[in-house]
Amino acid sequence: MKDPYAILGLDKTADPETLKAKYQELHDLYGEQRFKSGEEGNEGARKLQELEEAWVVISSNLERENKQTSFGGDYSRVDELIRQGKYNEAQDILDSVQDRKGEWHYMQAIVFYKREWLTEAKTQLEMALRDDPTNTKYRSSLEKLNLSMTGAQPQQQAVPNNNGNYNQQPYNDQGGQYPQQQPQDMANCLSSCCCAYCLTDCLCNAMRCC
Numbered sequence: 227m228k229d230p231y232a233i234l235g236l237d238k239t240a241d242p243e244t245l246k247a248k249y250q251e252l253h254d255l256y257g258e259q260r261f262k263s264g265e266e267g268n269e270g271a272r273k274l275q276e277l278e279e280a281w282v283v284i285s286s287n288l289e290r291e292n293k294q295t296s297f298g299g300d301y302s303r304v305d306e307l308i309r310q311g312k313y314n315e316a317q318d319i320l321d322s323v324q325d326r327k328g329e330w331h332y333m334q335a336i337v338f339y340k341r342e343w344l345t346e347a348k349t350q351l352e353m354a355l356r357d358d359p360t361n362t363k364y365r366s367s368l369e370k371l372n373l374s375m376t377g378a379q380p381q382q383q384a385v386p387n388n389n390g391n392y393n394q395q396p397y398n399d400q401g402g403q404y405p406q407q408q409p410q411d412m413a414n415c416l417s418s419c420c421c422a423y424c425l426t427d428c429l430c431n432a433m434r435c436c
Contacts, residue, residue, distance in 0.1 A: 230279075234248045234280065249284075252273075252277050253277060253278075256271075256277060257270075260274055290324070301330075308337060316333075328353075328354040329354070331350045338350060347371060351364060351367050
């Protein structure tokens with residue numbers, strides 16, 4: 227497929243209003259042309275189909291950019307949804323973020339942890355720490371998670387969908403609530419953690435540990 231923006235005669239730097247106006251202009255033009263006789267009509271139909279396919283791609287990009295702009299790097303909403311057990315909604319926000327730095331990986335680790343995907347949670351914490359090696363929150367979380375995983379039972383593995391996202395999983399989601407069963411060794415470890423220390427304030431609060 228051709229560059230969808232080139233089909234509109236524009237480039238990616240065009241603002242949403244310009245893109246929408248150009249799409250409507252060409253849609254009306256090709257919409258009329260397709261009813262003409264002979265090759266001219268066939269050409270209009272072909273260009274209209276090409277335009278519609280291009281617009282699907284552009285619309286998707288605009289929607290993703292809008293979510294990214296609305297997000298603004300504030301993870302408080304993600305944290306709130308995790309506390310409410312609405313992991314799908316929290317994941318939707320995380321999936322909309324394109325600039326994925328340390329804090330993104332940290333919040334993704336919490337979502338994975340709450341779904342009992344411990345290996346994936348560990349990987350995300352390691353990525354967060356690589357992005358910000360001096361962050362004590364990330365380091366402490368990783369250390370406590372490593373401790374909690376010692377002797378833990380095998381876990382389910384997180385498998386992303388075709389878009390690289392993690393919401394379409396075979397879990398019994400009751401209104402956004404996922405099962406909270408954890409391996410016995412994990413539960414024992416976290417029980418001790420409550421008496422002495424937590425995985426860090428945010429992770430602790432998300433798990434209702436302290």
